[in-house]
Amino acid sequence: MNRMDAAFEKLKSEGKSALIPFITVGDPHIDITLELLLGMERSGADIIELGVPYSDPLADGPVIERASARALQNHITIRDSLQVAKKARERGASIPYVLFTYYNPVLQYGAEKLFNEMVDSEISGIIIPDLPLEESTPIREIADRYSIHLVPLVAPTSKERVKQIAQHARGFIYCVSSLGVTGVRSSFAANIEDFLDEVRTASDLPIAIGFGISNAEHVRRFSSQCDGVVVGSAIVRRIEEALPLLQSPQTAQDGVLQICKFVRELKS
Ligand SMILES: O=P(O)(O)OC[C@@H](O)[C@@H](O)c1c[nH]c2ccccc12
Numbered sequence: 001m002n003r004m005d006a007a008f009e010k011l012k013s014e015g016k017s018a019l020i021p022f023i024t025v026g027d028p029h030i031d032i033t034l035e036l037l038l039g040m041e042r043s044g045a046d047i048i049e050l051g052v053p054y055s056d057p058l059a060d061g062p063v064i065e066r067a068s069a070r071a072l073q074n075h076i077t078i079r080d081s082l083q084v085a086k087k088a089r090e091r092g093a094s095i096p097y098v099l100f101t102y103y104n105p106v107l108q109y110g111a112e113k114l115f116n117e118m119v120d121s122e123i124s125g126i127i128i129p130d131l132p133l134e135e136s137t138p139i140r141e142i143a144d145r146y147s148i149h150l151v152p153l154v155a156p157t158s159k160e161r162v163k164q165i166a167q168h169a170r171g172f173i174y175c176v177s178s179l180g181v182t183g184v185r186s187s188f189a190a191n192i193e194d195f196l197d198e199v200r201t202a203s204d205l206p207i208a209i210g211f212g213i214s215n216a217e218h219v220r221r222f223s224s225q226c227d228g229v230v231v232g233s234a235i236v237r238r239i240e241e242a243l244p245l246l247q248s249p250q251t252a253q254d255g256v257l258q259i260c261k262f263v264r265e266l267k268s
Contacts, residue, residue: 004096004124004171008206017223018046019267022232024067026076032246037088039260041095044267052081052101059129061183063233078109085121096124103131115146125149125171156195166203175199177211183233185212196225219266238262
């Protein structure tokens with residue numbers, strides 16, 4: 001049983017939905033990432049998406065694009081993401097982590113090597129947004145060998161592909177709430193509840209929703225229908241706002257606490 005499966009099962013038995021924050025590794029510094037992983041867990045995060053910064057984040061809006069640029073100034077790599085996950089485990093972190101990376105860094109690093117090291121870092125899953133179903137078989141076969149979940153994305157436009165994607169899904173199914181790129185939204189696709197029902201009937205796996213979820217009301221709205229709710233840009237934007245605190249050793253902890261306070265609000 002993968003750590004992620006256990007987390008979803010436990011939450012389901014408690015009638016709860018997973019709060020799944022996304023942060024970019026190394027934004028603004030790898031030591032801050034470590035403190036955020038531990039602090040967000042203490043603040044109610046149930047699963048954390050660890051974003052590997054990339055120079056060409058096609059599916060990302062401006063907030064995460066800027067976070068990737070800040071992290072790349074520190075030359076953050078996939079290896080750093082694996083190491084910070086391992087350090088968090090050594091510091092007592094127990095919630096599941098999902099590595100979030102575009103396909104190119106996976107190819108550069110070597111898929112076999114990556115999955116082998118993900119086991120060592122106790123990372124439970126991976127999301128590769130620009131890996132289409134048609135090209136995903138070799139990666140899924142490696143992932144299955146290491147019992148790591150290759151989590152697929154489905155969007156309202158996926159239509160009949162939802163069934164195909166669901167058949168090959170592992171871990172959970174990431175439902176994108178609306179078209180376009182990541183980023184805070186005030187409204188979602190009109191038929192979003194129908195879309196979620198469609199995904200629900202296509203698979204027994206947990207389903208999580210992401211894109212634009214930015215406050216406790218959004219989290220509450222989707223928690224009844226989804227097993228997980230992903231919040232990225234709204235958290236990353238608070239990291240950006242707290243940069244002056246985070247970038248000075250004397251006040252970094254205050255900055256971390258500010259972000260953790262927001263996570264606690266989302267979980268409330
Ligand atoms: O930032 P948002 O709107 O809260 O959406 C989550 C998103 O950040 C995270 O899951 C993610 C970051 N980059 C992505 C690219 C594609 C799909 C999902 C993502």
